[in-house]
Amino acid sequence: MKIAIVYSSVTGNTKTFAEKIKEKINEKDLVYFGKPSKDIKDADTYIVGSWTTKYSASPDILNYLKTLKNKNIIIFQTAGYGDGIGYYDMIFTNIKNSIDDSNKILGHYCCRCKVTNKVEENYINKFLNNSTNTQIKEIKEGFKKHNQNPTEEDINNIQNWIEEILNKKES
Numbered sequence: 398m399k400i401a402i403v404y405s406s407v408t409g410n411t412k413t414f415a416e417k418i419k420e421k422i423n424e425k426d427l428v429y430f431g432k433p434s435k436d437i438k439d440a441d442t443y444i445v446g447s448w449t450t451k452y453s454a455s456p457d458i459l460n461y462l463k464t465l466k467n468k469n470i471i472i473f474q475t476a477g478y479g480d481g482i483g484y485y486d487m488i489f490t491n492i493k494n495s496i497d498d499s500n501k502i503l504g505h506y507c508c509r510c511k512v513t514n515k516v517e518e519n520y521i522n523k524f525l526n527n528s529t530n531t532q533i534k535e536i537k538e539g540f541k542k543h544n545q546n547p548t549e550e551d552i553n554n555i556q557n558w559i560e561e562i563l564n565k566k567e568s
């Protein structure tokens with residue numbers, strides 16, 4: 398099995414997951430680890446990670462996904478504004494628009510992670526004029542609840558998830 402791990406990360410959350418996923422991949426199977434690049438060697442399975450922007454993957458990752466044809470693709474993602482299956486599915490639906498139908502998507506994983514103070518401030522400011530105090534309080538609590546992520550548990554979860562997918566593929 399030839400595997401490439403391709404990821405984009407600005408503040409480190411997605412990078413942490415990428416590195417932890419790498420630990421679970423057999424060294425002889427890994428043909429690439431790093432940012433989207435023209436130098437990525439051919440693989441049969443691409444594990445692609447991104448931070449979330451505009452409720453989708455980052456532009457470099459979306460552009461990279463568009464180049465893949467007839468491959469197995471596993472997507473992992475970190476988000477900062479929301480969590481829960483509905484939110485993660487919405488992001489996945491947006492990303493799928495950049496994936497050619499000839500590919501096989503083996504899974505999508507999303508984890509809400511910490512954001513920088515600036516990102517939190519900008520996001521809250523958008524809601525200040527049109528939301529109640531209770532709604533603003535809930536938004537702030539959401540950021541607080543996730544400001545230690547990715548935790549060890551998040552990392553274990555993603556490692557188990559990857560192992561399960563790859564084992565299923567091999568059997």
Ligand SMILES: Cc1cc2nc3c(=O)[nH]c(=O)nc-3n(C[C@H](O)[C@H](O)[C@H](O)COP(=O)(O)O)c2cc1C
Nearest residue numbers: 406407408409410411448449451452475476477478
């Ligand atoms: C410019 C910008 C836009 C963002 N847009 C979103 C978004 O649309 N939805 C979301 O859930 N998180 C959004 N975030 C939060 C990041 O996706 C989140 O913090 C992510 O974990 C960062 O990953 P990284 O540490 O690998 O860069 C945004 C962050 C920045 C800086």
